[in-house]
Amino acid sequence: MLFNSYTFIAFFIVILILHNLPFPWKVKKINLLIASYIFYAAWNPPFILLLWLSTVVDYFVGKALYTQNNPHKKKLLLVISLIGNLGMLCFFKYGGFLLENFVALTHMVGINFHPAKPNIILPAGISFYTFTTLCYTIDMYKKKSEPVKSFLNFALFVTFFPHLVAGPIVRPPQLVPQFETARKANKRQLMEGLFLLSIGLFMKVVLADSMLSSSADAVFGARSALGALDAWMGVLAFSGQIFFDFAGYSTCAIGAALCLGFVLPQNFLYPYAAIGFTDFWRRWHITLSSWLRDYLYIPLGGNRKGRFRTYVNLMITMLLGGLWHGANWTFVVWGGLHGFYLWVEKFFRDRTARASGEIAIGQPVPLVVKASIVPAIAENRRFQGFLYAMFTFLLVNVTWVFFRSNSFGRAGQMLVSMFGGVGKADPLLSTLAMIKIAVIITGMLIVHWLMRDRRITDLIYRFPWWLTGLVWSAIVILLILSQETSNSFIYFQF
Numbered sequence: 072m073l074f075n076s077y078t079f080i081a082f083f084i085v086i087l088i089l090h091n092l093p094f095p096w097k098v099k100k101i102n103l104l105i106a107s108y109i110f111y112a113a114w115n116p117p118f119i120l121l122l123w124l125s126t127v128v129d130y131f132v133g134k135a136l137y138t139q140n141n142p143h144k145k146k147l148l149l150v151i152s153l154i155g156n157l158g159m160l161c162f163f164k165y166g167g168f169l170l171e172n173f174v175a176l177t178h179m180v181g182i183n184f185h186p187a188k189p190n191i192i193l194p195a196g197i198s199f200y201t202f203t204t205l206c207y208t209i210d211m212y213k214k215k216s217e218p219v220k221s222f223l224n225f226a227l228f229v230t231f232f233p234h235l236v237a238g239p240i241v242r243p244p245q246l247v248p249q250f251e252t253a254r255k256a257n258k259r260q261l262m263e264g265l266f267l268l269s270i271g272l273f274m275k276v277v278l279a280d281s282m283l284s285s286s287a288d289a290v291f292g293a294r295s296a297l298g299a300l301d302a303w304m305g306v307l308a309f310s311g312q313i314f315f316d317f318a319g320y321s322t323c324a325i326g327a328a329l330c331l332g333f334v335l336p337q338n339f340l341y342p343y344a345a346i347g348f349t350d351f352w353r354r355w356h357i358t359l360s361s362w363l364r365d366y367l368y369i370p371l372g373g374n375r376k377g378r379f380r381t382y383v384n385l386m387i388t389m390l391l392g393g394l395w396h397g398a399n400w401t402f403v404v405w406g407g408l409h410g411f412y413l414w415v416e417k418f419f420r421d422r423t424a425r426a427s428g429e430i431a432i433g434q435p436v437p438l439v440v441k442a443s444i445v446p447a448i449a450e451n452r453r454f455q456g457f458l459y460a461m462f463t464f465l466l467v468n469v470t471w472v473f474f475r476s477n478s479f480g481r482a483g484q485m486l487v488s489m490f491g492g493v494g495k496a497d498p499l500l501s502t503l504a505m506i507k508i509a510v511i512i513t514g515m516l517i518v519h520w521l522m523r524d525r526r527i528t529d530l531i532y533r534f535p536w537w538l539t540g541l542v543w544s545a546i547v548i549l550l551i552l553s554q555e556t557s558n559s560f561i562y563f564q565f
Contacts, residue, residue, distance in 0.1 A: 072113035073560070074268075074323040075276050082110065083327065090331050096253035100227055103331070110232035111195070118194040121159060122230055128155050129204040130225045136211040137218045145212060152208040160201045166191050168398030196236035198395060202362055204229055206242050209366055216244050224250040231333075233324040237317070237560055239338040240358040246333070254332040263528050266543065267326030270527065273546045274319030275560065281553040282511055283312040286504045291475050291485070298496040302488035305500070306468050308508045309475050311515055314343065316561045317356070343464050344519035346456045348412040351463060363392050378421075385417070386410040396474070401482060405473040412466060457520065464516065 072079050089102050112119055132152045139145045161169070167189050177184040207225075210216050219225040228247050234240075256264060290297065290305020297305075321338035328335045338357050345351035352360040368388040374381040386407070393406020469486070476482035488496075500508075531539050 072110045074320065074327070075272055075560075078113070082106070083330075087330060091255055097223070099253070100223055100250060103232075104223065104227050104230060107227070107230040107232040107235060111230065111235055114195045115192065121163075121194055121197070122200065125156060125159070125200065125204050126226050126229045128152065129208050129229075130219070130222055133208050133211040134218045136208060137214060149208065149212045152205070156201045156205050156208075160197055163191055163193055163197055165398045199238050199240055200229060200235060202240050202359075203234075203242075206240075206362065206366060210243065219243060219247050221250075231328070233328040233333075234335055237320050237324075238356075238358055239321055239324065239336050240362050241335060245336055249333050256330050256332040260329050260332060263531075264326045264329030264331075266531060267322050267329065267528070269326075269543060269546050269550070271319045271322030271324075271326055272550055274315040274322065277549050277553045278511060279312045279315035279319060282507050283308045283315070286500055286508055287312050287475070289499060291481070293499055296484070296496045297488040297499060299489060299491050300505070301496070301499045302485055303468075304505050304508050306471055306475075306485070306489065307512050310343075310464075310468050310471050311508070311512050313471070313474075313561055314339075314515070320560045341519040341523045343467070343516055344460050344523035345463050346459050347416050347463055348409060348466075349416060351467065352409075352413075359392070359395075363388050367391060382414055382417070385413055389413065399477065401473045401476055401479060404479075404482075405470050408470045408473065460520065461516075 072082060086103070086106050089106075090099055094102070108119055108122075111122065129152055132148050136145060136148050136152075139148060170186065170189060174184055174186065207219075211218055219228070224247055225243075227250055228241070228243060229235075231241075231246065287305055287309035290301060291309065293301075318339040325335045325337070336358055340354040340357065342351055342354035345354050368384055371384040371387060372380050373384060376384075389406040389410030390403055391406070393402045393404070393409070396402045396405070469489075472485045472489070473482050476485060486492075
């Protein structure tokens with residue numbers, strides 16, 4: 072079931088009514104659990120079995136891990152959980168990819184191997200709920216938190232429909248305690264939730280689908296050589312599309328949960344205003360980057376085992392983060408590019424810190440200081456920060472070429488076109504399409520920079536009620552007019 076569908080609107084109205092009726096809290100949780108299974112079954116009902124399997128195994132394995140004192144048995148239990156979760160993920164998401172690369176390898180050594188193509192359907196959201204349950208069993212192994220006492224609470228934590236298919240990736244301490252006591256949205260939460268739901272749908276339906284997707288598809292699907300202007304406009308269109316699509320989904324998820332009285336973690340914080348790539352990954356897909364940091368980068372050793380190991384751990388984390396996004400080597404290169412950018416950034420920051428003697432190695436160099444202290448320097452630093460943010464955005468666009476292209480050949484052609492390696496080529500995008508892209512991307516960058524340290528829900532109370540109502544009404548009207556052009560969310564394929 073898609074957030075951007077009339078089916079979901081009807082579904083959500085029913086859920087809101089049931090959740091606000093005077094039922095016992097346990098009944099309301101059962102209603103939410105059943106609703107979550109219905110929400111997921113709308114794609115492919117048999118895949119609910121995978122959700123059940125993951126839920127049951129990790130609930131009981133997690134309890135056993137927490138109470139088990141024998142280190143060998145603890146490791147065995149953790150291995151069972153890892154095999155169950157990662158094995159399921161590898162089969163459904165990477166089975167075809169692994170077979171394809173194995174066949175290519177056999178051909179390289181002269182073996183003529185032609186297996187039947189596997190007919191594997193990728194379950195929606197498997198990467199997200201696998202990471203959700205994995206963090207629970209790992210935390211139980213390390214005894215970072217206590218096990219969930221109620222199976223109903225754990226099952227609802229795993230399957231809660233707002234975050235189930237495309238995040239945010241939620242950890243047990245962030246959501247399970249909210250299921251322990253009765254709750255429903257107050258008036259303020261309901262209004263904020265509905266507003267966030269409207270904003271998220273506007274980002275997805277109007278901006279991503281209606282305004283940008285056709286231009287991005289045309290450029291990345293072009294078979295002939297492209298001019299530099301067409302290539303850059305197509306990449307910028309995709310840069311905006313993927314942000315509005317994915318951040319739109321996360322905003323919808325947070326808004327839908329808030330309407331029911333639950334708080335989900337922030338997943339995006341105006342990432343295109345990031346000052347450098349460390350800052351970018353604090354703002355883009357926040358719950359994934361923090362998961363990779365806590366459950367991959369730090370266990371690998373983080374920055375505790377010397378400078379060389381720090382760089383190796385950083386690159387491994389980004390490469391695997393790229394592979395998490397999709398079963399294609401282009402995603403690995405996308406992650407590798409981000410890893411390389413982080414390498415370069417860390418190298419210069421460490422060198423600056425050592426030269427100044429003011430900041431420890433690995434600490435970010437502050438680019439903004441309080442204007443009340445040194446006004447002239449503060450203004451200069453702000454301008455430097457803005458220039459660095461635009462340079463970061465430029466380099467991010469280069470990485471999106473590999474993320475969006477389905478082959479290295481196509482990615483190479485796009486990069487050659489972007490940087491003027493193609494001679495005169497026939498125009499592909501219309502003038503109107505280019506104007507739309509230019510206006511939307513410019514507006515997006517301005518909003519990101521102005522809002523980089525703020526939240527939209529804080530702003531709505533600063534404006535007169537009639538102005539907020541007018542903007543909200545315009546958003547709803549545009550949603551209704553654009554609904555026919557809406558597509559599935561991009562991150563559903565991951």
